[in-house]
Amino acid sequence: MSRLRMPLVALAVMTTVGGFTAAVPPAFGDTSTAEQPVLAAMRRDLGVADPVARLAAERAAAHADRGLRAALGPRLGGSWFDADRGTLVVAVTDARAAAVVRTRGAQPRIVTRTEAALDTAKVLLDRAATSAPASVPGWQTDPAANAVVVKHAPGTADRARAWVAGTGADPAAVIYAESLERPRPLIDVVGGNRYWTSQYGCSVGFSVQGGFITAGHCGEVGETTTQPGGRFEGSSFPTDDMAFVRTGAGETPVGAVNDYNGGRVAVKGSQEAPVGASICRSGGTTGWHCGTIRSRNATVDYGPEIGKVYQAIETTACAEPGDSGGSAISDGQAQGVTSGGSGDCKGGAATTYFQPVPEILTRYSVTLLTSDGGPGTPPGCGTSATGNLTSGGSAVQPTAGSYTAAAGVHKGCLKGPAGTDFDLYLQQQSGTTWRTVASGTGADSTETVTHTGTAGKYRWLVRSYSGSGRFTLETTKP
Numbered sequence: 395m396s397r398l399r400m401p402l403v404a405l406a407v408m409t410t411v412g413g414f415t416a417a418v419p420p421a422f423g424d425t426s427t428a429e430q431p432v433l434a435a436m437r438r439d440l441g442v443a444d445p446v447a448r449l450a451a452e453r454a455a456a457h458a459d460r461g462l463r464a465a466l467g468p469r470l471g472g473s474w475f476d477a478d479r480g481t482l483v484v485a486v487t488d489a490r491a492a493a494v495v496r497t498r499g500a501q502p503r504i505v506t507r508t509e510a511a512l513d514t515a516k517v518l519l520d521r522a523a524t525s526a527p528a529s530v531p532g533w534q535t536d537p538a539a540n541a542v543v544v545k546h547a548p549g550t551a552d553r554a555r556a557w558v559a560g561t562g563a564d565p566a567a568v569i570y571a572e573s574l575e576r577p578r579p580l581i582d583v584v585g586g587n588r589y590w591t592s593q594y595g596c597s598v599g600f601s602v603q604g605g606f607i608t609a610g611h612c613g614e615v616g617e618t619t620t621q622p623g624g625r626f627e628g629s630s631f632p633t634d635d636m637a638f639v640r641t642g643a644g645e646t647p648v649g650a651v652n653d654y655n656g657g658r659v660a661v662k663g664s665q666e667a668p669v670g671a672s673i674c675r676s677g678g679t680t681g682w683h684c685g686t687i688r689s690r691n692a693t694v695d696y697g698p699e700i701g702k703v704y705q706a707i708e709t710t711a712c713a714e715p716g717d718s719g720g721s722a723i724s725d726g727q728a729q730g731v732t733s734g735g736s737g738d739c740k741g742g743a744a745t746t747y748f749q750p751v752p753e754i755l756t757r758y759s760v761t762l763l764t765s766d767g768g769p770g771t772p773p774g775c776g777t778s779a780t781g782n783l784t785s786g787g788s789a790v791q792p793t794a795g796s797y798t799a800a801a802g803v804h805k806g807c808l809k810g811p812a813g814t815d816f817d818l819y820l821q822q823q824s825g826t827t828w829r830t831v832a833s834g835t836g837a838d839s840t841e842t843v844t845h846t847g848t849a850g851k852y853r854w855l856v857r858s859y860s861g862s863g864r865f866t867l868e869t870t871k872p
Contacts, residue, residue: 802872
């Protein structure tokens with residue numbers, strides 16, 4: 395029986411700032427602009443008063459996390475973003491490692507077990523997954539607890555403990571958490587902005603060279619899709635939940651995510667955001683919703699008829715059937731494609747799981763498309779203008795303040811000095827304010843933004859996240 399024919403009820407899913415000192419770019423427009431959907435979703439779902447500052451702190455935390463992981467090696471106990479203090483917390487096993495953490499602007503915490511030890515304990519649980527009781531919906535590493543958390547239904551802790559005892563995992567490395575979760579894949583819903591198989595609707599994850607990636611439970615190898623048209627060339631589910639759909643010659647993959655407010659969020663890469671960082675999801679049923687990353691190494695059990703998915707990203711974001719396969723993105727970095735979860739977007743607690751993007755790219759040997767439409771040097775964008783920026787400064791192009799355009803495609807190509815981080819935003823006038831409709835916010839000074847918009851007044855905004863110097867901006871308009 396095809397997995398898509400199983401009598402499944404698909405469910406919902408997915409999604410906080412402080413201590414780092416960082417220039418705050420208008421990642422979705424500055425305070426003079428109307429609320430951009432990403433910021434609005436973070437305010438609504440996370441209660442964040444200043445999401446622009448939150449994203450800047452998360453960006454700084456992610457940068458520090460990458461450097462500290464390389465510096466600490468086996469002394470690392472894990473890391474996470476502390477939303478209340480707006481800082482990266484890094485668990486380490488000795489005082490000398492803690493001193494290294496402080497020199498990088500992060501907050502150390504001395505722990506007993508290394509991250510490698512936690513991963514080892516979880517691997518042993520994963521190996522015994524087939525014997526896990528039905529009352530255990532999943533398990534995950536938790537760096538803040540310095541433990542592996544095994545979830546269990548109310549009143550079934552003894553069963554969970556007995557199972558763990560037989561896996562060979564260090565019992566001191568495992569803690570238990572009562573859970574009401576009953577996860578299942580997000581499938582079998584039609585309608586909305588999504589792609590279709592012969593019977594079901596799912597959501598595009600991220601564009602790659604030759605097509606797009608999505609969830610494996612959405613289709614088997616050989617199945618075809620419409621809107622966009624394509625064919626599943628690779629699919630894996632359960633164990634993993636990933637797929638690659640090769641699209642036809644008439645389809646044009648774009649390195650961006652639908653923000654469900656008439657605009658797109660640029661995809662800049664696939665660098666991992668730390669545990670505790672915000673994450674936002676886009677899907678055909680519920681649109682754009684945000685949450686927080688709980689774990690980057692979670693196992694989820696979708697029940698005896700389906701099986702388990704390993705090494706998933708667990709989040710507090712919400713989703714519903716038909717959002718399956720859709721994008722999860724954090725500060726422009728592709729994180730995962732929607733797998734499944736519990737709860738919904740109508741209120742109350744929700745949990746959503748994502749298949750990490752890097753593993754999908756490696757499995758199918760495909761390349762993620764970013765906001766320049768793919769790897770390599772983007773082609774010229776037409777009319778050229780130049781300007782100068784100081785660190786933290788901004789400039790509007792054209793210098794007249796705006797331009798009028800018909801409906802169609804806008805494109806901007808920004809090039810700044812080496813060693814700087816300049817960002818590019820396309821804004822459309824809405825009443826007396828400016829709303830950011832597309833952006834490029836990568837870690838360097840080369841950005842390309844493409845946006846299909848309605849007729850109206852537009853402007854380009856160039857902002858220095860860090861560094862000073864002269865930039866060149868080439869643009870085209872409809």
